[in-house]
Amino acid sequence: MKAGIYFVCLCVLSNIIVVSAILDVIVGAVAYITDRLFQKDDLLEPFDYERLKTDLKDSLYGQHIASEVVLKAVSGFMTDKHPSKPLVLSFHGSTGVGKNHVSNIIARNIFTKGENSEHVHVFISEHHFPLKEQVETYKFQLKQWIRGNVSSFPRSMFIFDVMDKMNPGLIDAIKPFLDHYSHVDGVSYREAIFIFLSNAGESVIEKVVLDSWRDGEKREQLQMNSRDMETKIFKDVFNANSSGFWHSTLIDAHLIDHFIPFLPLEYRHVRQCVLAEMAALNITANDGFVDRVAQNLPYFPPEEKILSVKGCKTVKQKLLVHI
Template sequence: MSDQDSSSTASSQTEGEMDEETNGEMEQEEERAVPSLSSFSSSLRAVIRIKQKYQAMKQRRQEMALVLAGETYAGAPARTSPKIFTFDGVSPFPYSNLSSTPQKKKKRRRRRVLFPNRGGCRSPPRQDRSKAKYCLYLLCVIVFVQVYNAIENLDDHVLRYDLDGLEKTLRREVFGQQGAVEGLLAHLRDYLSTYVHNKPLVVSLHGPSGVGKSHLGRLLAGHFRSVVGETLVLHYYVLHHCPQEADALKCAHILSTNISEKVERAEEEEKIPLFIFDEAEHMHDDILDELWQLVASKQSNEYLNAIYLFLSNLGHTHITKHMLHNSSSISMSMSASGRHSHLVKELTPILRSTVGKLHQLWTEADILPLGLLEKGHVMECFQEEMSREGFYPDHTNIERLAGEIEYYPAVGEHQYSQTGCKQVVAKVNLL
């Protein structure tokens, strides 16, 4: 008999013995289970019995397979159990969990995936900051606040003098000198924007007779009296206050004392006084010397916050000659400020050299020339004076009165008056 026949015979005998043992065990277990399962139905008992039988068979077969696997020769095919229907995964008591409530599975929260930055590090390296930066920031804030307060103070200081109201008054009542008015207001705005200065403002207005110098001085004096007070304005007429040359030295001392008192009072009130000197061409040398000591830029004194305005006809011949010879070359399309800018550009060097020879006081002043008045400006003077005196401003009557004024020969489209508006008041009084 071969080895294969002997092994098959042994395996058949072993299976027979296993079946007998299994049947015996099942009968014993059935006998033990019958009294304990008597309360269940017959169908349920049968299901349980079949399941227990097959579980026991399966266990025994697995044990035998392990034993046989050790006895088989090398190369022999492994024996596999047949695929049969089982109740694996089924609960032996299907009704035992009916009373218990099903529990819901809790879903786990997924954590956010944090990706690193492109640089490869989650947080940038910490740099040590210098404490000096905070001091620098504080300094910048202090400087900003100081500059802001300074700008606000500048606006408040300019508003105190109401230069906008002064401009409206001068444009309404001064005829034919709009360019000079704009130049004067520009000097006043620049100077009055601050309170502390290193030199006083000195402006000298030059022009022929009747062009409105004295009228301009009266308007300025009246306006500043209303904004800074009567005590801080001095309107000085040379022929009235000091007509005799013999009294020039005494007049100079009195004038210096008067100016000192006004300046000291202005310093207490933190205001800038105004000093107007009309008919300055009649000033004596002693008075000019005393004024030069007050306005000289190289002198260090307490009279730096003040405005000095000189009105004179010095250099009027140069102004008349220039306007009569160059009026034809000036375009009529130019504005009043443009014509005055051209006049200032041409005449300022000539006037400065002319009046500078008379006294060194004029070298410290800003020169503003006033031009000749045309016939249309004279008619405006008549209309204003007649309205002030209560006469009806008839255009025919105004043109007749303006025709009685003497004029220079016509230059192109310009006809300039020889006396300006000086005779207007006298002729209106004769009506």
């Protein structure tokens, strides 16, 4: 009798386990399907000009030229229902002045997951393309990667960091993708965004800023065409034989829409970076403390010490030391 009862209980328990397992499988399957169909990573943010404008204004310091050009270029491109070519931007300037930061700002105003979206692809020259003897292999891989991602998601974004360290000639492999063709091998690239980040041109930019300052001009008076700055930047980049843009057909064919200068930061901008880091770390602002951190960073030229050597690159590290 006891054995019979035990058997019945075991059967019931087994059925419960089986049913539970089946339910787990069903729930898992539904979750997978739901994730694939509705995952936020595959969504684009409804583009909002004012949101991008506010984002640039509130979180970018000392870059009035970059802010203005990026706002107009990205807004015009995102609201154009039939763009004739991809948006291609080239950011130039010294370290710590906001080039990567602006790339992230653009990404978070386009994709729901911002720079963490699977549709934002970052290539770091020295990491992804380290060997000169492998340039032809890199060209093939790069073209395949871009083609595959754009064919599955037209509004893909590609960021090429440290262009001044890239093997010359490599970037020319993607020239057809940046041109005005409606399709290349059956794929349209016209909705994609390409951003190049480079320290190349920093000496040109620094000279323009210092000359302007010495002539008594306000920093905010500088514009893209001030003292032929944009022209000098692309000439400098084009002729730098160690740069990824050396004699590049992208420049020859005028496929880069804007060579955007990121100006070296002044003390007041570094101070803003310190305040922003303090807020992020939930540290109460104190003017004397902020000044100590900002003053502990190097500035140039040696006589005037007007511009920051590292921009905001090491602000967080300096801040942590002073806490």
